[in-house]
Amino acid sequence: MVRFLFGVLATSLALLAASDARAQMQPVNGGTLLYGRGMDAVGLDPSHESDGESFKVCDNIYECLVRFADDGTSVEPQLATDWSVSADGLVWTFDLRDDVRFHCGDPVDAAAVAYSLERQWGAREPRHPDYGVGGPYPFWGYLGMDDVLAAVEVLDPGTVRFRLKQPSAPFLSNLACNFAAIVCPRDAQERGQEFFRNPCGTGPFRFVKWERAESITIERNPDYWGFHAYLDRVVFRSVPENSTRFFELLSGSIHMMDGIPPDDVAAIEKNRALKLLGAPGMNVAYLAMNLDHEPFGNPLVRRAVCHAVDKAAIAEGLYAGLADIARGPVPPNVFGAHPNPSDYDYDQDLARELLTQAGYPEGFETTLWTMAGPRPYMPQPLRLAQVIQADLAAVGIHAQIISFEWGTYLDRVHRGHHDLALLGWQADNGDPDNFLFVHFDKSAAVPPAGNIAFYRDERVHELLVRGQQTPDPEARLPVYLEAQELIHRDAPWVPLVHTMELAAMRKEVTGYLLHPTGRVLLSRVFLAR
């Protein structure tokens, strides 16, 4: 009898598995996927934007010369079929596909590639021709591309050549990032100030409409050169309230959502109509101290702040344990992360002692900035700010919380208006340079700054530049380890947590893969019957 029952059970499980596998194997064409998220995009010109909400849409509309593999950050051909690099690492030559057209019908050629990158040149110069168009090109600036790229040459319509000022280890990975997306030159020029609302790229989906504050609709690109998307349409809906968004998912009026409050994870897991995907993310959430604002110029004060914040309580209480405590800025799954990072232990007495040594026995008053809405690495920014505010108050640092809507928040923080600011970083290319240069190099401490601690250290700068110019991974590693040790010593940040990538969806949503860089790629997603 027992054996019989076991047999039945085994058979039914096998059937379940088989039907599941069949569902996996027989994709369904058509349908509209409704994707719920907390905020609207800021803009849809991939080189202009620096926030994930804009990228989620751009990732499906635009493409780059190269792309990341589905499961990681190794680089694969996309609009380029092949490339070669000179022995000195200074000349990169790319052969382009000859069968690609923009959504408007114009062919993609080397001139379009050159335009897409050249338009961003000199992004920090106030007289940049596109300066008035929603600001400069922040990513180009963060990655210091002005100092990397010397020239873009169009050899023939199918070949483009980049001349570098110095060898750059992450150059190829950087070309797979959003800012290097190839945009339609005619549309970008003709539309000018309106281009960021009327995107034209080469991706598997093309833009349909944008109802501000409500939704953005994209549809399958029928003339796509590569794998045709299963879905007819995707609608990105902005549903600002977390609970409402979750209710939308429960009721089936959206198919998937992000920005999942950790408190809802258990409810999602219990619900049979839903599934939860999770994977370690390549991200970091941090508290930056503005070294240009006193008293944070004083390393003793910064260390005191590091000791005052109870990271374990934050990971447990605000992330429901779906996050690892960050001991440094580079997540453990990124090449170059320090294998044995030292950390500042949670110790209020030590924090008070350090403050006394620094000349603040009574503590001081300051401001703590946070964004108004959730981010993937920070699902509850206001509550997080309140927790840190309480931690700091316990050692005598009285911080007033200041909060802005996302676009404004980024703008102001990048200009260094804050004393303390909460922010996070989602990897673009899985390179340590992408975590360290952007946040800790002195050249990134110029507004609009990625280095919002405004930390400037000559030795760190030297190391980070050497890291960029050393293509050999074995030689790079010690360079990055030393840089991380120095950054730890100087404590411009309190690294808080590395969060899991989470996405909740209805059971019928099939084929969605969480990418370690947090990209939302939807061309292989379908709605199973």
Added chain:
Amino acid sequence: MIGYVVRRLLLAVPTLLGVTVVAFLTVHWMPGDPAEIIAGEHASPEVVEQIRKDLRLDRPLPEQYALYLGDLARGELGRSAKSHEPVVDEIRRYFPATVELATASLLLATLLGLLAGAAAAQRPGGWIDATSTILASLGVSMPVFWLGLMLMYALAVRFPVFPVSGRLPVTMDVPVVTGFVVADALLARDGGAVRDALRHLTLPAVVLATVPMAVIARITRSSLVEAMEQDYIRTARAKGVPESLVLLRHAARNGLLPTVTVIGLQFGFLLGGAIITETIFAWPGVGRWILLAVQSRDAPVLQGGILLMAVSFTLVNLATDVAYAALDPRIKLR
């Protein structure tokens, strides 16, 4: 009557002028340099200077104000610093959503509030009165946020009678004519869309109606009770007029005057946009629009938003006064 309306309209002019002063000064009261705020954080000094000139911020305040009034007269409200869209277009997009929600919830609040108030007034101290008093206090004190989420869970998730949020299913396209989804769906003769639009409207309208409904019920009750103590009511009763007629014909006409005022005031408030209700129900109205403008220090939108709220409030007040005059002929003579 016409003379009265004209008089009231003329009286509204100074009020509206005052409002334009406040809206105009908002930009100057906001922390920071208005030109820099409008130019955005990344703008170069040249761009900021250009904007200062374009916006005439380099001229004396009175001159600026005069020019601002000129712009207003031409229907010019400037462009949003964030979306770079003309503020007028944004108002055209977001205000109908608010008006639609406000109208629906006020209709609901008035209907139920009047019924509850009248029922309670019939027998002051009776069980209907007691129940309606309790319900009204609940309505006034219930946090909108909590009520909204509870109703949403109960009626959109647990027993899915209504949709969770939004104005229409996102996949549904109704040609925009008036901006009022229900009206547009009617114009498009799309029965399905009308039904969907009404279903989307119900929950937020109910949530938004709770407070005004309670207020209307309380005011109706107390003014009717007061009216019922008047001599002419005693006369009517002595003539043998049935109690329900006494209430409806004799007491209501005089007793409901304060209720009309309250309804007008509530509508004025609702037109300013209900930030919490709009956020919970992802309702793209002016409340959320103004909130985002405050958060992003979007001066032109704030100016336009303040003006919009004030003008609609003034106009609703005007309409209330006119209605009052129609109900009570003595008003016109004062």
